[in-house]
Every structure is written in C-alpha cells, then in structure tokens.
Amino acid sequence: MTFPKDFMWGGATAANQIEGAWNIGGKGMTITDAATAGTVSEPRYITYKTEDGEPGKTTIFNQLPKGAKRAVIDGYYYPSHEGIDFYNRYKEDIKLFAEMGFKIFRMSISWSRIFPKGIEEKPNQEGLDFYRKVFEELKKYDIEPLVTLFHYDMPVYLEDELGGWSNRELIDLFEKYSEVVFKEYKGLVKYWLTFNEINSSLLMRTFIPNYPNEMVCKAMQILHNQFVASARAVRIAHEVDSNMVVGAMLGGVCNYPLTCNPDDVLYCQKHWQEDCYYCMDTMARGEYPYYAQRLWKEYDMVLDTEEQDFIDLKEGKVDMITFSYYSSGCVTKDESAEKAKGNFTSGAKNPYLKYSEWGWSIDAQGLRYILNELYGRYQLPLMVVENGLGAIDKLEEDNTIHDPYRIEYTKEHIKAMNDAIEDGVNLIAYTYWGCIDLVSASTGEMKKRYGFIYVDRNNDGSGTLKRYKKDSFDWYKNVIKSNGEEL
Numbered sequence: 001m002t003f004p005k006d007f008m009w010g011g012a013t014a015a016n017q018i019e020g021a022w023n024i025g026g027k028g029m030t031i032t033d034a035a036t037a038g039t040v041s042e043p044r045y046i047t048y049k050t051e052d053g054e055p056g057k058t059t060i061f062n063q064l065p066k067g068a069k070r071a072v073i074d075g076y077y078y079p080s081h082e083g084i085d086f087y088n089r090y091k092e093d094i095k096l097f098a099e100m101g102f103k104i105f106r107m108s109i110s111w112s113r114i115f116p117k118g119i120e121e122k123p124n125q126e127g128l129d130f131y132r133k134v135f136e137e138l139k140k141y142d143i144e145p146l147v148t149l150f151h152y153d154m155p156v157y158l159e160d161e162l163g164g165w166s167n168r169e170l171i172d173l174f175e176k177y178s179e180v181v182f183k184e185y186k187g188l189v190k191y192w193l194t195f196n197e198i199n200s201s202l203l204m205r206t207f208i209p210n211y212p213n214e215m216v217c218k219a220m221q222i223l224h225n226q227f228v229a230s231a232r233a234v235r236i237a238h239e240v241d242s243n244m245v246v247g248a249m250l251g252g253v254c255n256y257p258l259t260c261n262p263d264d265v266l267y268c269q270k271h272w273q274e275d276c277y278y279c280m281d282t283m284a285r286g287e288y289p290y291y292a293q294r295l296w297k298e299y300d301m302v303l304d305t306e307e308q309d310f311i312d313l314k315e316g317k318v319d320m321i322t323f324s325y326y327s328s329g330c331v332t333k334d335e336s337a338e339k340a341k342g343n344f345t346s347g348a349k350n351p352y353l354k355y356s357e358w359g360w361s362i363d364a365q366g367l368r369y370i371l372n373e374l375y376g377r378y379q380l381p382l383m384v385v386e387n388g389l390g391a392i393d394k395l396e397e398d399n400t401i402h403d404p405y406r407i408e409y410t411k412e413h414i415k416a417m418n419d420a421i422e423d424g425v426n427l428i429a430y431t432y433w434g435c436i437d438l439v440s441a442s443t444g445e446m447k448k449r450y451g452f453i454y455v456d457r458n459n460d461g462s463g464t465l466k467r468y469k470k471d472s473f474d475w476y477k478n479v480i481k482s483n484g485e486e487l
Contacts, residue, residue, distance in 0.1 A: 001418050001483070001485050001487075002418060003417075003483050003484040004421075004428070007430075008429035009101065009102065009479070009480040010097070010102040010105050010106065010430070010431045010432070010435070011102060011105060011432045011436070012386055013106065014148070014151040014152070015108045015110040015113075016033075016441075017080070017083060017434075017439045018436070018438045018439075019083050020083035020087050020088075021087035025126040025127060026116060026124040027113040027116060027127060028115075028117050028155050029070075029112065030110065031156055032080045032152065032153060033072065033078060033080055034047050035060055035080065036057070036076045036444060037443075037460075039445060039447075039459070040445075040448075043060065044059070044442075045057040045058060045059060046060055046062075046070060047070070047071055047076055048068040048069060048070050048071055049068065049071040049073070050068050051067035055073045056068065057076075061204065077461055079439040082461065083439055084436065084438055085465050090133075092467065093436055093467070094137045096453055096469075097143060097436075100452065102141075102143050102435075102480070103144060103429075103480070104144040104145075104146050104191070104431060105138055105145060105146065106147075106193075106431040108147065108149070108150075108153065109131055110127075111149075111155055112153070112156075113130065114177060114181065115176075116155065116157075118158040119173065128180075131185070135185060135189060136188065139188065144190065145188070145189045145191070146192075146385065146429070146431065147189050147192050148192075148195075148196050149181070149195070150174070151196040165225050166218060166225070170225060170229065171228050174229040174233065175232045175236065178236055182233075182236055182237050182241070183240055186241050191247070192233075192237060193246070193247050193248070193322055193385070194226075194230035194233050194234070194246065194318075195249060197251035197324060198223065198249060198283075199250055199251050199253070199276065199278070199279045200251050201222050202220065202223060202279070203253065203275060204219065205219070206271075206275065213299050220303065221304060223278075224304075227279075227283060228313065231283070231312040231313050232312055234316035235312070235315050246319050247320040247321060247383065248279070248280060248284065249324075250276060250321070250374075251324055252276070252323035252324050252325040253275040254325065254329070254367075255268050255328070255329050255331050256328060256329070256330050256366075257330070258337060258347075259332065261333070264332045264333055267331050273289070277377070280321060280377075284317060284318055284321060284378045285378075286313045287313060319381075320381040320383060321380050321381070321382050322382070322383040323370070323374065323386075324386030324387065325366070325367050325413075327362065327363055328363040328369075331347045331348065332347070340361065350363070356389065358443075362389075362409060364413045364416040366416075368417070371384075371423075371425045372420060372423055372425060375420075375424075375426060381426050382425060384417065384431070385431045387410075387432060388409075389405065389409040389410070390450050391448070393470065395456070401454045401469075401471065403470050403471055403472050406472045407471065407472050410472070411487045414484055414487060415487070418484060433450055435450075435452055435453065436455060436467070437449045437450065437451040437453065437454055437455040437457070438450070438455075445459050446459050447459050451470070452473040453467050453470065453473060454468040455467060456468070
C-alpha cells in the first residue's frame with residue numbers, strides 16, 4: 001500500500017445528528033429540530049403551525065404552507081433533540097476515537113449554538129465555550145479537527161422569517177458567523193469546510209420525479225448566494241490565519257452511462273456537469289463554468305447577482321476539494337430501463353453491482369474513478385470526508401457486535417483509495433462517515449447504523465445510549481496503526 005506517512009485517517013459526524021441538547025446552553029432552534037423520525041419506507045416530516053396556530057406536517061422535501069412556521073408539536077418524536085448525546089459525552093467519544101488512532105475528526109458547528117437566531121449582534125458565549133472544550137479535548141489526543149460551518153443546520157429563524165438561502169441577507173450573516181468562529185478558534189482548528197454537500201439543493205431535481213423548474217431555479221439562486229458566502233469565508237479565514245486550509249464539500253455523485261449508446265454517454269456528461277462540476281468549477285476556479293449559460297437557459301433562470309459577487313468568487317477560491325462517496329449511479333435515456341430503488345438514489349440499476357438494504361449500490365471502483373476525475377480537473381488536495389455502509393447491526397448478549405459486511409465494504413474502498421494514490425492523486429485524508437452510530441440524515445433512523453462504535457439507541461428514542469465497540473473498531477484501529485498496510 002502507498003498511503004503517505006502523514007495521511008490523516010479518521011471519522012466524520014454532524015452536529016444535528018450527534019449533539020442533542022437542542023435547546024440547552026443558549027442554543028436556538030434549527031430546521032432539523034422540527035424533523036421527525038422516518039424509515040426507509042416512511043419519509044421524515046417537518047412539523048409546523050399555520051398562521052392560525054393549526055398543527056400540520058409535510059415531507060422534508062416539500063414547501064411549508066404560506067405563512068406556516070416550523071414548530072415542535074407534542075406527539076411526535078424528533079431524533080435530533082437528543083441525538084446520541086455527544087454534547088454531554090464528547091470526552092467519552094473522543095477517547096474512543098483516540099483509541100482507534102484517529103488523526104483527524106470531522107464535525108460541524110451548529111450555527112444556532114453560536115447565534116441562536118442567526119441575527120444577533122453578539123455570539124452566545126456558552127456555545128463558543130462548548131466547541132472550544134471539544135477542540136481542546138481533540139488536541140489532547142493529537143486529533144486534528146476538520147470543521148464544517150454549515151451542515152444542514154440552519155437557525156429556524158433564518159429559514160422561516162428571512163426565507164433561508166434564497167435571501168441575500170444570509171451572505172452577510174454567514175460572513176459574520178464565519179469570522180467569529182475563525183477568530184475564536186485560531187490555533188485550535190486548521191482545517192475548515194464551508195458548506196456540506198453544497199450541490200444537494202440542485203440534486204433534488206434528480207431524486208424527486210417531476211421536480212418543478214421553479215424549484216431548480218430557486219436552487220441555483222441558493223447556490224449562488226452560498227458560493228459568495230463561502231468565498232467570503234475563505235478570504236476571512238486566510239486573513240485571520242494564513243495557515244488555515246478551507247475546502248469545498250461536494251455530494252459525490254459518480255455517474256456512469258448505462259450503455260455505450262452516444263445518447264447515454266452525452267446524457268451522463270451532462271449529469272456530471274450539473275451534479276458535480278457546476279459547484280466545484282465555481283468554487284475552485286473562482287468563476288462560473290462555460291456550460292452554466294446553457295443550464296440557466298434550459299431552466300429560464302436569471303440569477304440575482306451583484307458586481308462584487310464575482311470579485312468575491314475570484315478572491316475566495318477554496319484550498320482543497322472534499323466530498324462524500326457512498327455509491328455510484330447509472331444514467332440512460334431509455335425510460336424502460338430498470339430503476340435503482342432507494343432513498344437518495346436515482347437513475348438505472350447497474351447490473352454489475354450489488355445493492356445494500358437501503359438500495360444503494362456498492363461500488364468501490366467508483367471511488368477510484370471520482371478521485372481521478374476530481375484531481376485531474378482541479379489539481380487540488382483531496383479529502384474523502386464521508387464514506388461508509390449503513391446496515392442493521394445486532395448487539396449480542398455478550399455485548400459484542402459482529403459487522404464483517406462493514407469491514408469488507410470499508411476494506412474495498414481503502415484499496416480503491418490506494419489505487420487512486422498510485423494513479424497520482426493527491427489524497428490527504430479519509431474520514432469514515434458515522435464513525436460512531438448517529439441519527440440518519442435521510443431517514444431519521446438509528447436502525448441504519450454506520451459506526452465502528454455501537455450506540456444503544458432505537459428508532460423510537462429508547463435505549464441507554466451506552467457505547468459498545470464493534471468488530472470493525474479493532475479492525476479500523478489496525479488499519480490506522482499500519483497506515484493502510486494491514487486490511
């Protein structure tokens with residue numbers, strides 16, 4: 001194996017999936033706090049109250065009725081309210097990460113823990129103190145924090161009262177938030193990511209049948225505002241500390257043409273441009289790509305921009321590219337082709353691949369492919385910051401958990417990363433997603449487990465929250481100790 005000596009092995013989480021303490025320590029409500037639990041067959045819902053105070057719910061992909069506001073309503077279970085209680089158990093969890101040998105730990109800051117509504121003049125000191133304690137605990141074990149500023153964790157006030165990222169006011173508010181945390185944690189945090197899976201709003205058009213054009217246009221305006229906000233954050237980080245490294249984070253959509261029919265090949269190329277490169281080209285090169293004009297014309301889109309935006313984009317290019325990778329997809333113009341079936345999957349089923357219980361293809365070769373594609377295009381350092389297998393794990397009577405399927409999945413993806421490094425790709429870190437069991441973002445379940453560490457928590461919120469090591473814990477520990485030599 002050829003992993004560099006300074007390669008950073010670790011794991012990844014998100015605040016809204018692990019922290020809990022949703023209304024503790026001065027934290028404000030986020031949009032996730034109004035999201036109920038779901039399953040692979042039952043969607044998550046957003047609960048709300050109308051202008052008349054009537055309760056209601058809608059799926060997480062739909063718009064709220066006009067005038068409605070997100071609300072927590074009796075009778076529903078909201079998994080983010082307690083998460084896995086990382087807020088109170090971070091020392092215990094970080095100690096376990098250190099035992100595995102983590103060199104890096106990806107986490108996020110909840111914006112509403114710093115600015116409860118997002119509009120305050122001064123930050124919430126209790127929130128600042130909490131993250132400082134977490135970073136100091138990580139440093140105690142020589143674990144590098146990798147911190148995401150925005151991981152689907154919007155203060156609910158900004159969404160319901162200001163209209164969310166469709167509103168340009170959020171650019172200035174995000175800039176203030178970014179500057180506060182950069183200055184607060186100077187010397188403690190070197191690696192930052194601005195937006196988690198920034199292309200996700202645009203991807204909805206592929207996940208949801210008959211997605212309306214006006215929603216695609218809204219997504220492109222949201223992206224523009226986030227691009228500018230991200231660029232300003234990059235610039236501020238470099239001004240605060242020239243050693244800070246700030247990256248973009250992409251939802252890694254790896255597409256293949258289903259056949260060699262030129263129609264499928266061209267259609268696949270179009271998907272790569274719209275699903276991945278539209279965002280990364282803009283953030284890494286500092287300007288919109290040539291095909292953006294074609295894309296805007298296709299959806300009859302006119303962006304709301306200011307002249308300064310394009311200066312900001314040029315001055316705030318990211319230092320590295322990071323992305324998630326779980327599975328690959330196939331695209332075809334043949335509407336009769338068999339469809340892949342699973343949450344957050346789209347396109348045709350690949351006859352050469354196996355699929356998980358949640359309908360996601362298992363394709364380690366796709367990781368090598370996308371690593372080469374991204375590095376060849378941008379020539380920037382890469383991090384794989386999400387990768388993992390969600391599965392049902394069984395806690396045995398002797399408190400062991402046997403998960404050979406997770407070991408096998410991860411082993412094959414590590415081999416693929418090694419192959420990409422041998423190809424010449426500059427890959428510097430790998431943070432396995434959900435290194436400790438957490439609330440699934442897509443389904444709100446605990447049943448869909450990713451971690452090397454089992455958390456005694458059930459879909460309905462019952463359980464002791466006690467931590468147990470899975471077989472994969474010791475396996476990953478040995479992988480890190482041997483720097484990928486022993487799999």
